[in-house]
Amino acid sequence: MAxxxxxxxxAKKLNQQTSQRVQKMQEDFGMTPGLVVVIxxxxxxxxRYVRNKHRTAQxxxxxxxxxxxxxxxxxxELLKLIDQYNNDPTIHGILVQDPLPDHIxxxxxxxxxxxxxDVDGFHPVNVGKLYLNDTTNYPVxxxxxxxxxxxxxxxxSLKSKNAVVLGRSAIVGKPMAALMLNEAASVSILHRLTxxxxxxxxxxxxxxxxxxxxxxxxxxxxxxxxxxIDVGQNINESGHLVGDVDYDDMFDKVGYITPVPGGxxxxxxxxxxxxxxxxxxxxxxx
Amino acid sequence: MAxxxxxxxxAKKLNQQTSQRVQKMQEDFGMTPGLVVVIxxxxxxxxRYVRNKHRTAQxxxxxxxxxxxxxxxxxxELLKLIDQYNNDPTIHGILVQDPLPDHIxxxxxxxxxxxxxDVDGFHPVNVGKLYLNDTTNYPVxxxxxxxxxxxxxxxxSLKSKNAVVLGRSAIVGKPMAALMLNEAASVSILHRLTxxxxxxxxxxxxxxxxxxxxxxxxxxxxxxxxxxIDVGQNINESGHLVGDVDYDDMFDKVGYITPVPGGxxxxxxxxxxxxxxxxxxxxxxx
Numbered sequence: 197m198a199x200x201x202x203x204x205x206x207a208k209k210l211n212q213q214t215s216q217r218v219q220k221m222q223e224d225f226g227m228t229p230g231l232v233v234v235i236x237x238x239x240x241x242x243x244r245y246v247r248n249k250h251r252t253a254q255x256x257x258x259x260x261x262x263x264x265x266x267x268x269x270x271x272x273e274l275l276k277l278i279d280q281y282n283n284d285p286t287i288h289g290i291l292v293q294d295p296l297p298d299h300i301x302x303x304x305x306x307x308x309x310x311x312x313x314d315v316d317g318f319h320p321v322n323v324g325k326l327y328l329n330d331t332t333n334y335p336v337x338x339x340x341x342x343x344x345x346x347x348x349x350x351x352x353s354l355k356s357k358n359a360v361v362l363g364r365s366a367i368v369g370k371p372m373a374a375l376m377l378n379e380a381a382s383v384s385i386l387h388r389l390t391x392x393x394x395x396x397x398x399x400x401x402x403x404x405x406x407x408x409x410x411x412x413x414x415x416x417x418x419x420x421x422x423x424x425i426d427v428g429q430n431i432n433e434s435g436h437l438v439g440d441v442d443y444d445d446m447f448d449k450v451g452y453i454t455p456v457p458g459g460x461x462x463x464x465x466x467x468x469x470x471x472x473x474x475x476x477x478x479x480x481x482x
Numbered sequence: 483m484a485x486x487x488x489x490x491x492x493a494k495k496l497n498q499q500t501s502q503r504v505q506k507m508q509e510d511f512g513m514t515p516g517l518v519v520v521i522x523x524x525x526x527x528x529x530r531y532v533r534n535k536h537r538t539a540q541x542x543x544x545x546x547x548x549x550x551x552x553x554x555x556x557x558x559e560l561l562k563l564i565d566q567y568n569n570d571p572t573i574h575g576i577l578v579q580d581p582l583p584d585h586i587x588x589x590x591x592x593x594x595x596x597x598x599x600d601v602d603g604f605h606p607v608n609v610g611k612l613y614l615n616d617t618t619n620y621p622v623x624x625x626x627x628x629x630x631x632x633x634x635x636x637x638x639s640l641k642s643k644n645a646v647v648l649g650r651s652a653i654v655g656k657p658m659a660a661l662m663l664n665e666a667a668s669v670s671i672l673h674r675l676t677x678x679x680x681x682x683x684x685x686x687x688x689x690x691x692x693x694x695x696x697x698x699x700x701x702x703x704x705x706x707x708x709x710x711i712d713v714g715q716n717i718n719e720s721g722h723l724v725g726d727v728d729y730d731d732m733f734d735k736v737g738y739i740t741p742v743p744g745g746x747x748x749x750x751x752x753x754x755x756x757x758x759x760x761x762x763x764x765x766x767x768x
Contacts, residue, residue, distance in 0.1 A: 320607045320608075320610030320611045322610065327609050330589075356676065370613055380675045382671065384669065385663055387666070
């Protein structure tokens with residue numbers, strides 16, 4: 197029977213630490229970490245995400261600002277707003293919520309955010325540092341970073357492990373691969389054009405699934421005792437939120453597994469909060 | 483019997499194209515691509531590499547400058563020299579030859595070179611763009627880029643292929659993995675802490691070996707018809723330059739293989755020349 201990796205409990209603990217760090221920063225430096233979340237348009241899911249981030253940040257004592265822009269805002273106006281916060285010393289993290297309207301060049305927006313305020317870790321220079329296994333301070337994409345925190349909390353070592361990442365997105369798959377490689381795992385990155393995924397997963401000690409597809413893996417695709425991290429957020433046939441993998445089916449076979457909901461999701465937001473405080477701390481030491 | 487991937491012939495052809503591009507640039511824009519190679523100290527191997535690069539560049543019509551600095555040069559002097567060439571509009575590519583003396587921070591040097599003059603493709607922002615599969619122009623590490631040219635020249639498609647990279651260096655292994663992933667291969671990155679390399683290579687359509695160890699792979703480790711790219715440059719028991727893999731042993735089993743010498747080596751220098759002209763061309767369009 198698998199050990200359930202309890203993302204909710206871990207996120208709660210991490211948030212407590214973050215909240216204490218915020219307090220200490222106020223005591224020691226009279227400074228409050230500042231986070232700006234920019235949302236463009238009225239996509240309900242995006243609004244829900246942003247509200248979640250905003251509430252959590254406020255609860256932890258972070259100075260959280262939400263900039264809600266009209267869906268017709270021009271790219272230059274958005275860039276001007278980013279520039280304003282780039283130059284605002286009370287703001288340490290800037291995040292522009294996905295997705296953006298078609299008339300806005302998402303890449304230009306990502307790159308306009310100063311690398312040292314890039315709380316999502318999406319700027320090329322931060323991505324490059326991750327791949328170079330740079331030992332200085334820089335932000336990293338929050339979902340994979342949160343998963344690394346999970347590994348650590350459950351004493352799961354990556355060294356010499358066969359790790360498989362399903363999905364090659366810039367937000368999850370690729371940075372996840374880099375983080376595990378930096379910890380000396382052997383890493384395979386697979387995707388929808390992979391010939392035979394189970395050929396890899398059957399031999400994997402650690403699997404991170406970020407395919408966004410139901411039934412990506414069943415118990416026949418995993419080996420006894422494997423660690424299974426499920427990044428998927430899918431709606432199943434009965435209308436429930438579930439992950440990529442068949443959780444119940446493989447539960448007795450694998451060693452560790454994250455539930456959906458209550459696994460990776462809460463850790464992503466908690467890591468965003470943690471990283472907001474990281475950026476504020478790093479700005480002091482600069 | 484394997485098809486030998488003739489790196490020497492390919493490099494010759496690529497150099498001819500590069501030379502023609504240099505001529506055309508002079509005719510069209512009255513401009514000559516400028517490359518600076520900085521070498522610190524008297525390491526004989528480094529001197530040989532630099533001499534090779536310099537001669538090839540001159541032969542192709544590139545304005546090649548070698549800056550030979552004393553091994554005791556200070557970091558600030560070296561940075562000053564880089565800054566000088568960063569600001570020199572006649573110079574389009576700057577390269578600092580590895581290795582540097584211990585008193586110099588190699589990372590600081592790599593990052594001092596302007597990304598748009600980073601002919602080695604080592605700057606974090608260029609590395610980040612590679613991992614983000616950015617579609618704009620930026621330099622990429624020359625050895626893996628040269629290997630991609632080999633694949634193309636021999637009609638070897640990467641799409642849906644199982645690819646294995648042996649070695650996770652920032653210069654070869656990691657950028658090689660990124661380039662193949664960007665072409666939709668399924669990519670496994672292995673290294674000296676991998677439990678069982680042959681478990682991966684036996685199932686690989688494409689293998690790139692950059693371990694720097696003799697006898698890394700024999701015919702028992704590869705599957706029938708595999709493509710084997712050997713980046714290794716090792717001296718064998720009889721004092722000859724050989725690659726990582728047992729070439730003769732697997733020759734009849736694999737589909738394609740690169741010899742050492744005459745495989746990846748010549749393509750690396752030819753790609754450096756190609757990329758010097760790329761940088762010059764991109765500087766015009768900016």
